[in-house]
Amino acid sequence: MSENDQIVIERIFNAPIGLIWQMWTEPEHFKKWYGPNGATIPVAEMDVRIGGKRLICMEMRGMKMWTVGEYTTIVPNTRLAYTESMADENGNVVSPSAMGMPEGYPATTEVIVVLEDIGGRTKMVMTHAGMPADSGADGGWNQAFDKLADHINTVGSKK
Secondary structure (H helix, E strand, C coil), rough: CCCCHEEEEEEEEEECCCHHHHHCCCCHHHHHCCCCCCCCEEEECCCCCCCCEEEEEECCCCCCEEEEEEEEEEEECEEEEEEEEECCCEEEEEECCCHHHCCEEEEEEEEEEEEEEEEEEEEEEEEEECCCCCCCCCHHHHHHHHHHHHHHHHHHCCC
């Protein structure tokens, strides 16, 4: 895999590492920020353990896009990794071409999240391995991380 086959985004959040971990691992938080602007997450089934399955539905402009995956790495508050494939609502993997994606679009990618405590704030490096760097997915991820920062502020103000 080359550097052209991954998207790497680094962000610093003004929140403790434990809260950022919850954003990635607790469905009620994940639904609030995941996806680009305009997307909602009506389904987020997340069995956060090695080999545990995840089934996510992102709805946008009346269309639903399902992804399924499996957790491959879990080091609490430090590192989380999971595979991701396009799927139907039952969690059956569907080929990217059947979903209208361009030739060569990967059938399975991996999302790797590394967290580091930097004095009460959290440095997050997210790598979406297998995703072509020119796919435009970085724009969606950056919009999602903007929403994540907003959600953290909302959660923080309720404490």
